[in-house]
Amino acid sequence: MTEQTASLNDRIAARVRELRAARGLSLDALATHCGVSRSMISLIERGESSPTAVLLEKLATGLGVALASLFEPPQASDDPVARLADQPLWRDPHSGYVRRNVSPAGGSSPIQIVEVAFPAKARVAYESGAREPRIHQQVWVLENTIEVTVGDATHRLEAGDCLAHVLDRPVSYHNPTRSLTRYAVVIASLPSAWR
Template sequence: MDVTELIAARVRELRAAHGLSLDALAELSGVSRSNISLIERGESSPTAVVLDKLATAFGVTLASLFEESAAAQDEPSPVSRARAQAVWTDPGSRYVRRHLSPAIRSPIQLVEVRFPPGKRVAYDTGAREVEINQQVWVIEGAMEITLGDERWRLEAGDCLAMRVDRPTVFRNPTRKPARYLVALTTLPFMPTRRNG
C-alpha cells in the first residue's frame, strides 16, 4: 500500500474509532477541516508537524499513523520484512522515516529516521491521555534534541530517553546526514502523586 493511502486509512480509522466528526477533530487537533479531509482522501502529503497534531488528538504515537488498519489485517504477522515497511518523507524537512515494527500489536514501536543536514522539525507536543516514552539512539551523524527547556546534542552511539509530553525539536546541526532509531512505548496515563 502506498504510504499516503496508508496514512489516509489510519486517520479515517482512528477518527471513526474516537467518534469524531471532521469539525471535532479539527478543533481538537488544530488542523483545518479541509486539510484533514484531503489527508483522509489521500490527496495531501501532510508534514510531520501536522501528523503529530493528529496523533496527539487521537492520543497515539506518530508512528501509529503508519500502521496498517486493523480491518485490513487477517492475522497480523510477527515479522516486518524490509521491502514491506512503510517509508515516508516529510515534505517540510525532507527527513525520511521507516516504520520498522511488525503489524502484530506490541507495546513497542520502532522507527528508523534519516535526517538531512541543517534541517529542523518542531513538534508542539503536549500532554496526552496516554503516556508515551521514547528512546532516540543515534547510529550515524549527530542530532540536537530539545524537550521543553532542556537540550541535548547526541553523537553516534548516544541514546536519549524522554517522555513525549512537551514541545520537542529535532535538529541536525551538522553538514552531514544523521540516522537514528526511535523506540516508543505507550502506557495508560498515570497522574503523578503528590504527598501532603
C-alpha cells in the same frame, strides 16, 4: 507523486479515518482538538494531500497516538515479522527527513521502532502534547549528531547516545552538521498502571 507515496498517503488516510471513527470524533471535533483545519483533515483522509511531519504529529496528538501509528496499515496483521521490503518509507515534504517504521504492524506489542535518516542542517519542531495512554520515547543515535530539544532542554546527542523522554511537551530535532544523521526512535505506549 510516486506510486509508493500515493500508496502511503492512502494508508495514512485510512488510518486517520479509522482512528477518528474509533474515538467517535467528527471532522470538526478533531480539527478543534488538534488545531488542524477541517478541510486539511478531510484532504488527508481522502489521500489527496502529502502532509508534513509537523501536521501529522498534530493529528497524532489529537488522536492520542504516536506519530508512528499513522503509518500502520488499517488491517492488523498476525505476522510477528516485519520484512524490510514491507516496512514503509516516508519522506517529510518539508524537511526531507525519511522515516521507516521497522516494527511489525498489528498492535500486538506496545513498542514501536522507527528508523530516521535526517538530512544535514534540517530542522523539525513538533508541538507535541500529553496523550493518554502516556507515550514514552527513546532516541538512539546510530550515526553522526542530532540536537533534540524537549520543552526547554536541548540535548546534543552523538553516535551511541540515547535520550529518553515522555511525549508531553514540544519536541524539536536539528541536525547541526553537514552530514546525514541516522537514529532510531523506540516508542512505548504504556497504560497508567505502568507509569
